[in-house]
Amino acid sequence: MKIETQPFLIYNEHIMKKIIQHTLFLLSFLSLYTSVNAATNNISNQRHCAHIKLQILGEGGPEINDGLASSSYLVWINNKARVLVDAGGGSSFNFEKSAANFNDLQAILLSHLHVDHSAEIPVYLKAGYFSGRKNNLPLFGPAQGGNFPSTEAFINALISDRQSSAYPYLADNLYQQASTDFLIIPQSIHAEKKPWQKKITDDLLIKAINVNHGSIPALAWRVESKQCSITFSGDMNGSSGNLQKLAKNTNILVAHNAIAQQAFSVAKELHMTPLMIGKIAQQAKVKKLVLSHFMLRSINKKQETKAFIRKSYSGEIIEAQALMMIEL
Template sequence: MTFDVRARRRASRQLRRVGGLVASLAMAFPAAAQDEGYCGDEGVWLQILGSGGSELTDQRSAASYLVWIDDTARLMVDAGSGSALRFDETGADMAGLDAIVFTHLGAATTADLPALLEGSVDAGRKGLLPVFGPSGNDLRPAIGDFVERLIGANGAYAELASFLTFRNAAGYKLSVREVSATGQRRWSRFSSDVLKLSAIPVHYGGIPALAWRVEIGEYVIVFAGSFSNQRDRVANFAKGADALVVSHAAPEAARGELREYHAIPSQLGRVAARAEARILVLGNRTSRTLGRESQSREAIEQHFTGPLVFANELECWGLPDKEDELP
């Protein structure tokens, strides 16, 4: 029996209207905005591939996301454990991606990259697949060195080294590009026919990390990833975002080293408020925050009064029309 995920998604067609979103947002979360695993055929959609961290106790894939534009997945953000399976479950196609971007480099964000590449041999993709990630330091390699160590001729998965050339069965080549994760300069050197990318460095302990801004016509999605906000730059970078996606890995009571890596809920609320974000999406939900949603919501809503989404696996959220008012 043939299982055609894309056909099922078309069968579940739903107009990209804010009504269903508002109804879901007005209720207690989590609640799926669309049939599980399927996005609408029209408009801009944010899909949660993985909503957890790297723990083995949360029954979630590591944080990873897709941006869909008119029934095609055009951007993948991070590729942690479980994301390859979730990618397959959505019916997404590697041939349609404009790029893959990483917020930082580590097992939690990159573990399934080799699986995605190996599984794409018959995807029918041609040309280049841009892969963007941060520069390196003494703690982590730059994206170019990282990919070479992972799938280069002398790498951990040397059988995938042909993806760094055009001499492979898949028919496409990775174009690995480094984005500076130091200083204050905003990077903006990539655009396709439907989207534009920009990035800034964010503070994540001592690990090089980036926040990504995705502009699709009049719509904006910002993936802030994991950040402590010590540099206080995310709010300005995310100004006017239709959806601001952040890591919800630290509870309000967090102290010590954890605060070097993750903003607490009240800080996330302040960032979202200053950014005037329309929707705040809380991903990377860990055992430290799962079950504490009411406390996190209370801390966030002291500053941000817009809709909150506590992300769950495979949920897909359509960006509301600009003229629609959200609760």
């Protein structure tokens, strides 16, 4: 008895084609839905965080032949410069160019006490004398360690009324006297394992954690406003794992790119390699990565640096430039 199988096979092939077509359609729809949903969430997040912005005042290091101001950043909240992070050489000139108002500052945050991060503190204090500022200004930085003083001792060495201080004529900014309108209030922070935090105002929260910068006491900082955040690595080698904790889900991570991947071991004790930057950004699920603190050994290797970062991190990468304003 002969059995006809051909129509049956054709029928099955027809069904399989339909199934494949429907499956491909569903996969395309799901992919489109995921993309649209992600884009919608991103737009929603941008709108939610539209009130806070990052501005670069200095994207360089300690060199004086790179054409860059040293490390310094402003955090703008509701169109006011509310937080100054680091105060490297040249930053005050860009502060003026930015049209920021010294009276609006509610905190100064120092990552560490190297000159390319702190040298212009006296400049800001002297300028503040002419600003008409009335409110005291808190200044936070690292605790004592190794050959470095605490932040309080550092400020006292700069502007106390002792004959041995660098600028005793600025001592009014430390002691309540009739001739001064505001005081600088220094405070040292030590947060070895868990972030320290302080609420400055209802819409401004600052956090800090210790990071490894060789033997130099150093802090990474996070500035938050209404669940939107900007995190600053400062100078560090990434070995402690603390930056990942502080920067978790941050909108922007400012990472210091002072060395190339093939740097000498001594430099790697002080600074993150590009591979380490990418790894940290990926682990912390950073939304935007801003590279800064360029030095001659890294500034001409930006494409190579990004290639190493891309081995781990797929988000947006921005190269810092003086006076650049970056939205979240």
